[in-house]
Amino acid sequence: MRIKNYFLNHLYAFFYSLGQISRAPLSSVMTVVVIGITLAFPAGLYAVLKNAQQLSAGWDEVAQISVFLKKDVGGQALDDLAKRLHDRPDIAKITTVPAAKALEEFRKLSGFDDALRALEENPLPSVLIIQPAAGYADPTAVEHLQVSLRKLPEADFVQLDLQWVQRLHAVLEIAKRGVEILAVLLGLAVLLIVGNTIRLGVQSNRDEIAITKLIGATDGFVRRPFLYAGIWYGLLGGIIAWGLVSLALLLLDEPVRKVSALYDSTFTLGMLDVWTTLLLLTSGTLLGLLGSWLAVGKHLRAVEPD
Amino acid sequence: MIQFTNVTKRYPGGHQALNNVSFELKSGEMAFLTGHSGAGKSTLLKLITCIERPTTGQVMVNGKNLGKLGRRHVPAVRRQIGMIFQDHKLINERTVFDNVALPLVIAGLHNHPEIARRVRAALDKVGLLGKEKQYPVTLSSGEQQRVGIARAVVNKPALLLADEPTGNLDPDLAAEVMGLFGQFNQVGVTVLIVSHNVDLITRFRSRILHLEKGGLV
Ligand SMILES: Nc1ncnc2c1ncn2[C@@H]1O[C@H](COP(=O)(O)OP(=O)(O)OP(=O)(O)O)[C@@H](O)[C@H]1O
Ligand SMILES: [Mg+2]
Numbered sequence: 001m002r003i004k005n006y007f008l009n010h011l012y013a014f015f016y017s018l019g020q021i022s023r024a025p026l027s028s029v030m031t032v033v034v035i036g037i038t039l040a041f042p043a044g045l046y047a048v049l050k051n052a053q054q055l056s057a058g059w060d061e062v063a064q065i066s067v068f069l070k071k072d073v074g075g076q077a078l079d080d081l082a083k084r085l086h087d088r089p090d091i092a093k094i095t096t097v098p099a100a101k102a103l104e105e106f107r108k109l110s111g112f113d114d115a116l117r118a119l120e121e122n123p124l125p126s127v128l129i130i131q132p133a134a135g136y137a138d139p140t141a142v143e144h145l146q147v148s149l150r151k152l153p154e155a156d157f158v159q160l161d162l163q164w165v166q167r168l169h170a171v172l173e174i175a176k177r178g179v180e181i182l183a184v185l186l187g188l189a190v191l192l193i194v195g196n197t198i199r200l201g202v203q204s205n206r207d208e209i210a211i212t213k214l215i216g217a218t219d220g221f222v223r224r225p226f227l228y229a230g231i232w233y234g235l236l237g238g239i240i241a242w243g244l245v246s247l248a249l250l251l252l253d254e255p256v257r258k259v260s261a262l263y264d265s266t267f268t269l270g271m272l273d274v275w276t277t278l279l280l281l282t283s284g285t286l287l288g289l290l291g292s293w294l295a296v297g298k299h300l301r302a303v304e305p306d
Numbered sequence: 307m308i309q310f311t312n313v314t315k316r317y318p319g320g321h322q323a324l325n326n327v328s329f330e331l332k333s334g335e336m337a338f339l340t341g342h343s344g345a346g347k348s349t350l351l352k353l354i355t356c357i358e359r360p361t362t363g364q365v366m367v368n369g370k371n372l373g374k375l376g377r378r379h380v381p382a383v384r385r386q387i388g389m390i391f392q393d394h395k396l397i398n399e400r401t402v403f404d405n406v407a408l409p410l411v412i413a414g415l416h417n418h419p420e421i422a423r424r425v426r427a428a429l430d431k432v433g434l435l436g437k438e439k440q441y442p443v444t445l446s447s448g449e450q451q452r453v454g455i456a457r458a459v460v461n462k463p464a465l466l467l468a469d470e471p472t473g474n475l476d477p478d479l480a481a482e483v484m485g486l487f488g489q490f491n492q493v494g495v496t497v498l499i500v501s502h503n504v505d506l507i508t509r510f511r512s513r514i515l516h517l518e519k520g521g522l523v
Contacts, residue, residue: 008416023399208397214357215457216385217412305357
């Protein structure tokens with residue numbers, strides 16, 4: 001019986017808080033939207049970061065070395081060089097990209113067709129894309145291969161793609177910290193927004209609260225609808241944030257697809273996964289509850305009947 | 307039920323509203339409280355409902371010393387008391403029905419048909435059965451007062467306090483409402499009524515407590 005009553009008391013407060021919110025629809029909607037935007041910031045950055053990390057994780061395994069050749073190396077010389085290098089035990093695969101083909105591909109994908117046609121000579125060099133053999137993929141072996149490739153008379157410039165992947169990792173790690181700090185700060189902002197809305201709610205319901213206390217309501221009874229209102233604000237804000245981030249990712253998906261096609265990649269932006277969604281909604285709800293808890297404890301005490 | 311022992315109440319401004327008041331109201335008793343405006347009648351009722359605390363002296367209600375009562379225990383005391391306020395104290399944003407139902411909801415009653423039955427019974431007693439969907443501001447002052455009476459009795463409290471419950475009622479209605487209090491008293495409810503209506507009071511052969519400038523005489 002006690003448990004049933006406890007449950008019903010909460011059910012009452014739950015619906016009562018909905019009534020309260022719907023009585024001041026404009027300010028409630030504004031609060032919810034502001035919370036949504038505030039939560040969308042860290043959530044969106046987190047989503048982008050996670051995508052970037054996923055992308056760079058894929059690059060780890062394909063430590064590629066690009067050998068940009070001198071201008072005059074092409075045609076038969078290019079094929080000979082590739083064949084020669086392919087005999088080395090530490091090289092698994094060589095892809096040759098002749099200058100003409102590189103230009104054609106770039107023309108097709110970049111859209112600078114006319115501008116490129118105006119050029120008298122091909123500005124691009126031929127490139128060898130070299131993939132180290134399985135037994136030679138560790139950093140020292142790759143480094144060794146890189147040094148010996150650099151010594152080739154045909155080579156103009158040798159680039160180990162792994163280096164910038166590693167740098168990217170470091171940068172992403174810093175960015176992650178940044179997003180975490182931002183998330184904490186904006187979480188505090190949500191607490192303040194909810195707290196302020198609840199404070200206004202207490203103020204505009206002063207009479208009602210005082211009268212309810214006067215006829216024997218406990219602090220808990222008076223507090224409960226405000227706590228539920230906080231939960232509603234946080235949850236609805238979280239849903240709005242989810243919608244905003246999903247919309248942004250959807251809008252970014254097409255351009256990202258185009259860019260990744262330029263890099264011969266099939267990478268597409270991932271939407272918010274189930275865990276991120278749950279995290280977003282839960283933290284929104286908990287922030288709403290905490291914000292109203294802090295505000296209501298402070299402001300309800302000030303409302304005493306006279 | 308109620309016991310005042312040498313109670314003095316001084317308001318923060320320094321005004322002494324009650325001065326060394328002692329009396330006892332036994333369980334099941336009915337009494338009237340009279341006195342000029344500003345004599346301290348409302349203050350006395352506020353001490354019983356813990357809205358104010360005594361400056362010195364002791365207020366006992368139902369065996370509990372209210373002066374020593376912690377904040378947490380005040381609501382339980384108030385739930386045992388049906389209080390009718392001089393200024394009605396109705397919630398303007400809620401219908402008559404919701405106002406009257408509030409003490410039941412606060413007491414933890416959730417069975418809607420049962421709530422509706424009790425609210426209608428209380429409204430019926432004060433002659434307002436047809437007005438349950440209206441808001442307090444759409445009612446006359448006398449009707450608002452009767453909504454306050456319905457709210458005070460809906461939970462069948464053991465103690466009924468009324469601050470000028472007939473102030474805005476015409477003589478017939480006033481007599482009817484006073485008769486209602488008499489009926490409650492007959493079923494064992496302790497009743498304390500503040501009233502100036504000497505005519506009506508003398509019809510009951512009940513005790514009369516008279517306050518004069520904060521002191522009982
Ligand atoms: N909150 C307060 N702060 C300061 N003084 C107060 C307060 N409440 C009441 N008083 C003073 O205490 C005295 C008694 O007030 P109280 O309301 O008890 O009178 P009353 O007998 O109910 O009068 P009435 O018949 O006009 O309602 C008055 O002089 C009033 O000015
Ligand atoms: Mg008074």
